[in-house]
Amino acid sequence: MAEPRLLERFLDERRAAARIACDSTLVPAPGQYVMAHDPASDDPLAVPVFSAGDSPDGFFAASPLPRAWTPGVQLSLRGPLGRGFALPTHARRAALAALDAAPAYLLGLLSRALAQGAAVALVCDDPPEELPAEVEIRPLEALEEVAQWADYLALAASRAGWRERVRSGDRLTAPREAQALIVVPMPCGGLAKCGVCSVEVGRENALACEEGPTFDWRF
Ligand code: FES
Structure with a gap:
């Protein structure tokens, strides 16, 4: 090509x-x-x-x-490069939530989720136009409710958004299968081990460029 x-x-x-x-x-x-x-x-x-x-x-x-x-x-x-989302083949209620990152990071999951017959909810405050009619759009204030409905949750967040919403006392109740794409600067893409992409996951720091940028919810 x-x-x-x-x-x-x-x-x-x-x-x-x-x-x-x-x-x-x-x-x-x-x-x-x-x-x-x-x-x-x-x-x-x-x-x-x-x-x-x-x-x-x-x-x-x-x-x-x-x-x-x-x-x-x-x-x-x-x-x-990196780890992406792994939509479970048995997922029937998929929630895609853009916390403080663009919902575009999640849109590649839409066709996959719909193709396997899953109901899909996109949770964000500034949704794109011309999404498939089957996709339910919900505001971010409904995130907790949608997360409890879903059997799979894919979240996109900045490093600060991830830390504040998920790592703070105001924790989200995630379904059993959930993943988070943490959007951070990745200047070397793993080539130089610069460490700029370091994110706190669980009790440790991880390099988003290599170990993420999509992480399993339960670390
Ligand atoms: S971007 Fe440099 S180590 Fe991850």
Whole structure:
């Protein structure tokens, strides 16, 4: 296949920031990422890019992406990297909750959950438009209620949001099977062991780039 290329950018980034064409072997699963870089740019650093769902020729990329990446730009991709979501095949009530991270990080799970006959609730305060009609949209204030309804919960949160909501005394009652994508800066993507992506999970710190960025709820 041709070199990876950004095909399209979207004005409304709630659904996705862009569509990227690439070989299927480079497409990150929901909750995984690729390190992406424009080799023609002066910026030496690659950035982590997450999937917001598959497309026929690659994947939709969740926001944020560098502004300089306009349609047609060729990209160098390394990955897929890290651990992604593992939707249980027996899940029949899937809750996807975007705490303080973009719901786009979770949208790659939609088609998978619907394909296995699960009812799906998307919990967030700024939902994307044009979601499948079967998806129930709930506000974040209903998270506790939805988490008790679900038999699988996928959560996306920033490091601060994760710590505050989940690690504080105001703990969420998670279903037996739950995972959290903790969105943190990952400047080296595991290459240099920089430690910037360190997150507190359970009683220990973990490198999100290698051991996550999607973690099982019970550590
Ligand atoms: S991003 Fe550098 S160690 Fe994880």
